[in-house]
Amino acid sequence: MGDAELDDERAEELNTLQSIYPELVIDADDAFAATLDLLVAPAKPLPVVFEPEQDTERLSYLPSLHIHIALPPTYPAETAPSIRVTTTPPWLPSNTAQKLVDEAAATWDEYGGGMILFSYISSLQEQAETAFGLEELKLASDMRQELVAYSKRLKRELFDKETFDCEVCLEPKKGSACYRMERCSHVFCVACLQDYYKNCIQEGHVNNVKCMSTECGKSGGSKRKKDKLLSPKELLQIPLARETVERFAKMKRKKQMESDPNIVYCPRSWCQGAMRSDKYPKITDVAQMDESDSEAESEATAPQNRSDEDGGVKKRSLGARGMDRLAVCEDCNLAFCVVCLASWHGDFVRCEPRDKTQLTEEDQASLEYILKSTSPCAYCSAPCVKSYGCNHMSCPICQTHFCYLCGAWLNPDHPYAHYNDPKNKHCFQRLMDGAEGEENAVQFGGRRGAEQVAEFWEQEALRLQIQINEETT
Known part of the structure; x- marks a missing residue:
């Protein structure tokens, strides 16, 4: 120039x-x-x-x-x-x-x-x-x-050049070492995300695979912001190991199906696979499972219409079958009837549901253990067991709050009022009963309490009979 x-x-x-x-x-x-x-x-x-x-x-x-x-x-x-x-x-x-x-x-x-x-x-x-x-x-x-x-x-290039404070470890990290959540845009370092989600999935706590920010899922005015699970596709982007993500997707699908009363399982004892369902397609590639799958999971597990006209709680009808009788096992491809659980016999054969006498010894033992050792959720009837802690329970399937002692539904906004009300004679001031897990010394109410009393008198009658036999001999 x-x-x-x-x-x-x-x-x-x-x-x-x-x-x-x-x-x-x-x-x-x-x-x-x-x-x-x-x-x-x-x-x-x-x-x-x-x-x-x-x-x-x-x-x-x-x-x-x-x-x-x-x-x-x-x-x-x-x-x-x-x-x-x-x-x-x-x-x-x-x-x-x-x-x-x-x-x-x-x-x-x-x-x-x-x-x-x-x-x-x-x-x-x-x-x-x-x-x-x-x-x-x-x-x-x-x-x-x-x-x-x-x-x-x-x-990604612009994000990598920035510096962020991880909301978990609170340390400043370059964007290249961080990940921004797709739905809410909160930023965490990859190491914290991997440690937390890997531990949740290994321990089976798939409902905790959500954004870790305290701002997510908080109430805002009259509306509650949905707190949704991450999709397998996003977990792979963090990244998590593919086998870990596959475990998450399978466990999440399993929980969905277990909470759905319309799902029937294969009658073959060596199979026990679930029936084929368009609602819960079998997982083939987790990399293709996007946010819509998490949306479906939330809708499937979220309880609907909890209260009836009288202000009580509606229990889901476990016997309802809004489908045809024909079902096909997704694992062994057996075609069977969802009513009688026999091999498919055609549309014109009358069949009856199986009764309890047709249960196997193993199934009967499992059923008796569940009835004796668990308290059912007040909404979805899922059996729940407490290892320690107070008697205010939250169902892992539908998140309903209920009392572990008597099975009553609890208001999620004021769950402890149940234990402070003198009218609830059985549960009054008994929030921490059995906190150390010693359930044998705890007196239950409701269905479980009645079975507990019946068992006591059955054993007492047996003891008296043995005593009488010993005296006569």
């Missing part, structure tokens, strides 16, 4: 602009021409509809706005700068691009023939935050893969 060019106010403006925007590139062959790429990151992700499929993607980043600047000899006194605006691929509508070009001349007129490049570029930056006023973008489907990949790549 010669001395005359250095003294030219056009070169001075470009050099000053380059000090503000280091990414500005001055043309090596023309000292009065330059190019600049502006980041396009809308404050709200822009909906992009790809035609003709009409698939919609919400993109947080779009390919940069490429600005080509040429300053004519009579700039700035007599002529406006020559501006050309393009994008690669060409996602910006031509009329919007032309509007941005015309804005340069309008700004030059407004300044009365002054240097306007900084003001013009600042204006483009502000407009980029609103996607240049676009509420929706319609593009050809052949651009979809490139635009989606660009948005994801740039989002």
Whole structure:
């Protein structure tokens, strides 16, 4: 660049602009021409509809706005700068691009023939935050893969450069060592996420595989923000080992099916597989299980219509069968009848449900143990056992609050009022009974209490009979 060019106010403006925007590139062959790429990151992700499929993607980043600047000899006194605006691929509508070009001349007129490049570029930056006023973008489907990949790549690159305070270990970490939750955008370091979720899955606490922030799931006004499980797809992105994620997906599906009274299991004792169900498809690839699967899990386990017209609690009818009698085992492919559990006998054969005398010894022993050693959930009847702690229970299947002593439903907003009410004679001031797990010394109420009393008198009668026999002999 010669001395005359250095003294030219056009070169001075470009050099000053380059000090503000280091990414500005001055043309090596023309000292009065330059190019600049502006980041396009809308404050709200822009909906992009790809035609003709009409698939919609919400993109947080779009390919940069490429600005080509040429300053004519009579700039700035007599002529406006020559501006050309393009994008690669060409996602910006031509009329919007032309509007941005015309804005340069309008700004030059407004300044009365002054240097306007900084003001013009600042204006483009502000407009980029609103996607240049676009509420929706319609593009050809052949651009979809490139635009989606660009948005994801740039989002990750910018995230990796930032520094975050992990909400668990409270240590500052670079974004490259962190993960942002997809649904709520809370940030944690990968090490904390892996340790917590791996432990939850190994211990079987799949309902705890949620965002660890204390802000998630809190009540907000009259509405409660849903506290949802992470999807297997997101767990793989953290990343967690594939076998760990597969265990999570299978355990979650198992809990769903166990809480659904319409699911019937194979009558073959060596199989016991679940019936095929469109609602709970068999897991083939956890990498394809996205957020919708977690949504379905929440809806399946969330209790509906808990109260009846009299203010009591409705128990789910475990005998209801809203389906055809034919079922097929997903493991051994046996076709069987859901009523009598025999091999499929056709539509015109009358069948009866099995009674308790048809249970195997093992099934009967399991049933007796469950009745004797567990308290049923007040809503879904799932058997629950307490290892230690107070008698305020929360069902692991449907999250219903109930009393472990008498089986009564508890108001989740005031669960301990049940133990402070003198009217509840059996449970009054007995919140911590059996806290150490010594249930043999605890007197239960409800169904379990009646069985406990019956067992006591049965043993007492047996003792008296033995005593009488010994005296007579």
